[in-house]
Amino acid sequence: MTLTDDASQAPTAERRQDRRHERDVALPRWMWVPAVVGFLVIALPVLGLLVEADWRRMPELLTSDAALAALRLSLETAAASTVLCILLGGPLAAVLARGRLPGLRALRSVVLLPLVLPPVVGGLALLYLVGARGLVGEGLRLAFGVTVPFTTVAVVIAQTFVAMPFLVVSLEGALRTAGERYEAVAATLGASPALTFRRVTVPLVLPGLMSGTVLAFARCLGEFGATITFAGNLQGTTQTLPLLVYLQRETDDAGAVALSLLLVVVAILVIVVARPRNTEGLR
Amino acid sequence: MKVRALLGLLAGLALLLAGCGGGSGASAASPTSGDAAPRTLTVLAAASLTETFNAMKTQFETDNPGVTVRISYGGSSDLASQIVNGAPADVFAAASDATMKTVTDKSLTAAPPVSFATNVLQIATQPGNPKGIATFADLAKPGLKVVVCAPPVPCGAAEQKVEKATGVTLTPVSQETDVKSVLGKVSSGNADAGLVYVTDVTAAKGQVQGVSFPEAQQAVTNYPIAVVKNAPQADLAQKWVALVTGEFGQKTLQAAGFGAPQA
Structure with missing residues (x-):
């Protein structure tokens, strides 16, 4: 018990000291200019959405069957994908950070691929792997009569594919920063690897895990390219919010703007709910 | 399909760049040819x-x-x-x-x-039409994976018109955002049939097979x-x-x- 407390509190204390120091360090004045421009680059487009919005039609636009179905599907699939990211990406990050394997560096490059690839390419790759004539898809169809594209499962697979690297990168970084000292001490005190992992490693990297989880969830919510190429688009089954926004824009700009704002609100909620731990993790 | 289009685009861009390079070189050599300014x-x-x-x-x-x-x-x-x-x-x-x-x-x-x-709609099927699709109504058969355009897109609007004219309601597995995506889902073997334009079937050069249906005339684009x-x-x-x-x-x-x- 005391072991856990010490492990998780030691870095917090250090961090507080860091913060006190930061107040004394003055920022070069020129830095404000690019900082403000950078902020505007992010903030102004969102402001543009707000200006464009048709507030009187907003309630009607946001409560249409399609909008509600898409919001629900987006939240459900993003949650399912995030859980998958944690279950699979967590151990993957641990292996990458602590494993002693030849070729680990090459393995890491592969894991980072979805960060660099355009999502559409990821969707195509998934389609050729799990699609009707794909390597795995054909086998699934012949053996079980199961086809993956056009199902909600396909949406979850697409989201997991694009989001997992975010979790792996955050968590691996946290694991490396935390180092192995506390684990080593726990081991000398007679703790088994499993107990050390549960009582020392997990509490130590919890902020990193949290920030990774938030990033992964956010990436899942915004997923568009891989979903549209791999899963298709059908209300209630595969039509997530970004897909609906893209389609609405064809005929109804006001509807597209309203749904975009809905996504902005969801995104802000995600950031606000997770913020305290999230920023700690990024420090 | 898309990859090929992308390659074509890249090749086109390369040609365009090569063309531009050649053009500027030529004009530098003979700066007096005024009226033939590139447009x-x-x-x-x-x-x-x-x-x-x-x-x-x-x-x-x-x-x-x-x-x-x-x-x-x-x-x-x-x-x-x-x-x-x-x-x-x-x-x-x-x-x-x-x-x-x-x-x-x-x-x-x-x-x-x-x-x-x-342009009119046509049914695109796998080569050889293994599911034996002959009419628009055949698309409503259970167990058939049909892909169409989403209603806000022109090809989707045309499809909705045909549904109304025939009284046949389709239950597609996906409503794609453009007609070439519908074609791709059929040519890649993931859908049994899709509703595309006649010209898309022609352009697909045998990767899909076209099945014409008279009701398509109800929704000429x-x-x-x-x-x-x-x-x-x-x-x-x-x-x-x-x-x-x-x-x-x-x-x-x-x-x-x-x-x-x-x-």
Whole structure:
């Protein structure tokens, strides 16, 4: 018990000291200019959405069957994908950070691929792997009569594919920063690897895990390219919010703007709910 | 399908760059040839026109030395909103009257649009038509994976019209955002059948098999073309419209499966 407390509190204390120091360090004045421009680059487009919005039609636009179905599907699939990211990406990050394997560096490059690839390419790759004539898809169809594209499962697979690297990168970084000292001490005190992992490693990297989880969830919510190429688009089954926004824009700009704002609100909620731990993790 | 289109685009870009390089080199060597200043005509065209307009581009550039035709293909509504938002363009060729209307509603064409082609829906199936699809009603058979365009897209609107005319309600597995995606889902073997335009089946060159159905005539899609208001190359734009509506253009379009323009 005391072991856990010490492990998780030691870095917090250090961090507080860091913060006190930061107040004394003055920022070069020129830095404000690019900082403000950078902020505007992010903030102004969102402001543009707000200006464009048709507030009187907003309630009607946001409560249409399609909008509600898409919001629900987006939240459900993003949650399912995030859980998958944690279950699979967590151990993957641990292996990458602590494993002693030849070729680990090459393995890491592969894991980072979805960060660099355009999502559409990821969707195509998934389609050729799990699609009707794909390597795995054909086998699934012949053996079980199961086809993956056009199902909600396909949406979850697409989201997991694009989001997992975010979790792996955050968590691996946290694991490396935390180092192995506390684990080593726990081991000398007679703790088994499993107990050390549960009582020392997990509490130590919890902020990193949290920030990774938030990033992964956010990436899942915004997923568009891989979903549209791999899963298709059908209300209630595969039509997530970004897909609906893209389609609405064809005929109804006001509807597209309203749904975009809905996504902005969801995104802000995600950031606000997770913020305290999230920023700690990024420090 | 998309990968091939991308490769084609890259190859086109490379050619374009090579062409530009050669052009500037030549003009540097003979700076006195003033009247043959290189000019660029910008055409925004619906994606379904890709093959035919590329053929016309070659013809146009041969007929008008020193002119480069730059064609931006895309979804009609995307292109329309680009014009509405001030993208520089000379000609707009749309795949539906509705999308052209968003431009004419803002008085952004130099003259009223004219029809230059029509297109009808066709069922695309796997090569050999293994599921034996013969009619539109066959698409409603249980267990069949059918892909269509989403209702807001022109091809989806046409599909909805056919459903209404026939009284047959389809339960598609996906409503794609454009017609080429529907084609891709069929040609990649992931869907048993899809509703696309006749011209898409022709362009797919045997990767899918087309099945015509009489009800398609209930939803003929019109293709209007217009010179954009304040076009930077207004005279060339007029020439382009003349080429598309003239003999060469019409022959090219009809060889690709397009129907004669609406009167």
